[in-house]
Amino acid sequence: MTLIKSISGIRGTIGGAIGDNLTPLDIVKFVTAYVRFLGEQTPNKRLKVVVGRDARLSGEMVEDVVIGTLLGCGVDVVALGLCTTPGTELAVTAKGADGGIIITASHNPKQWNALKLLGPLGEFLNDQEGKKVLAYAECADWNYPEIDHIGHVVERLSFDQQHIDSVLALPAVDTEAVKAKKFKVVVDAVNSVGGTVIPALLEQMGVEVVRLNCEPTGNFAHNPEPIPANLTEICDVVVREKADLGVVVDPDVDRLALVCEDGEMFGEEYTLVACADYILARNGGGNTVSNLSSTRALREVTERYGGSYSASAVGEVNVVAKMKEVGAIIGGEGNGGVIYPELHYGRDALVGVALFLSLLAHKGCKVSELKASYPQFHISKNKIQLTPDIDVDKVLYAMLNRYTDYNVTDIDGVKIDFPTEWVHLRKSNTEPIIRIYSESRDEDSAERLARGIMEEIGDIVKGR
Secondary structure, three states, rough: OOOEEOOOOOEEEEEOOOEEEHHHHHHHHHHHHHHHHHHOOOOOOOOEEEEOOOOOOOOOHHHHOOOOOOOHHOOOEEEEEEOOHHHHHHHHHOOOEEEEEEEEOOOOOOEEEEEEEOOOOOOOOOHHHHHHHHHHHHHOOOOOOOOHHHOEEEEEEOOOHHHHHHHHOOOOOOHHHHHHHOOEEEEEEEOOOOHHHHHHHHHHHHEEEEEEEOOOOOOOOOOOOOOHHHHHHHHHHHHHHOOOEEEEEOOOOOOOOEEEEOOOOOHHHHHHHHHHHHHHHHHHOEEEEEEOOOHHHHHHHHHHHOOOOEEEEEOOHHHHHHHHHOOOOEEEEEOOOOEOOHHHHHHHHHHHHHHHHHHHHHHHHOOOHHOOOOOOOOEEEEEEOOOOOOOOOHHHHHHEEEEEEOOEEOOOEEEOOOOOOOOEEEEEEEOOEEEEEEEOOOOOHHHHHHOOOOHHHHHHHHOO
């Protein structure tokens, strides 16, 4: 399995050959490179780094190697143990650290793990910073400190309660309104860190919690990506328990999927739409941001309140940069990632849960009724496998030139906005694939749009 190196971190499968997988020696190499990068940002300073991990089976092993390497590099460590991605991000600033490492492969299956790298603001490294780390990892001129200058674990703690307290302290989170509704919620945390922190948050908001796959053992009860095909169990349990809502998080708790009281999916794309609806209504409008592959419903809801919507390239770091640029009051990604800057610039399922329940309490309706109140769109996701000798960039450029009469965006692949639908074409960074995301008012129309675009790409490849 190929070791995947990107600006946000290093991801790979456990075991196997050095350089092809996430082996202990690869971990040492990339952590050392990260320390070198941090040291250049603040020369002549003793560094402090926060380390947190999800509950996957390899987490303890990877954590030990990461912390040992940091200590060997002369870095002091705040060890959070089991902690969510957003919790680790918050801990970086709360502890005055110079950076953070999150040990998680997010929604990937159990054989995967990853190192996600944070800067001093608790945010992912940008493109330039990430490339520096990758370049340093290829150097062999490492010089580790002697015994009197090695690092120490300066603190071991759980950050869960501080994270919960920070969420509940937000003015937009109406805990009293939620308590008054006496909601019953089923939580599926795929046996990772969300199984502890999400029920604790809900119970402190006066919610009755039904736990499903909430033991943080790392033995994922199903494929951990929170998409409908993997969530049939919670849909059945919500109906059987006569619950008001189902809450699903991925292993590191930065994505949030919701289930309606009738067992139907609320839709990951609409997690952000609903939370934005609530914040925009409270604020009397404002700007929002999501990535190019997210639903148009967010734009329509934003404009309903007189605000302005902007799209960024795909990736949390790109969404955050655009949010700061336009002063967005809420944003995120259509995979259920809600970013609420009043707390921090990171996708945070705890914030999403608290804002959604506050909205539901104020609306006084069922979740299915709330879903029906939003502009209805359907996104179709497809891909075209090309041969390695085909220049994918040239194919995308040809598609861009075919649609110059429409609103075309090329900051991340090619996105073509039609009057009532759109299509977004992106190349894979690891294989000759063009990913095709299309959205329209219904499933058939979205699929029809994708098929038409795929046929055009086929013609371009054949030289027609």
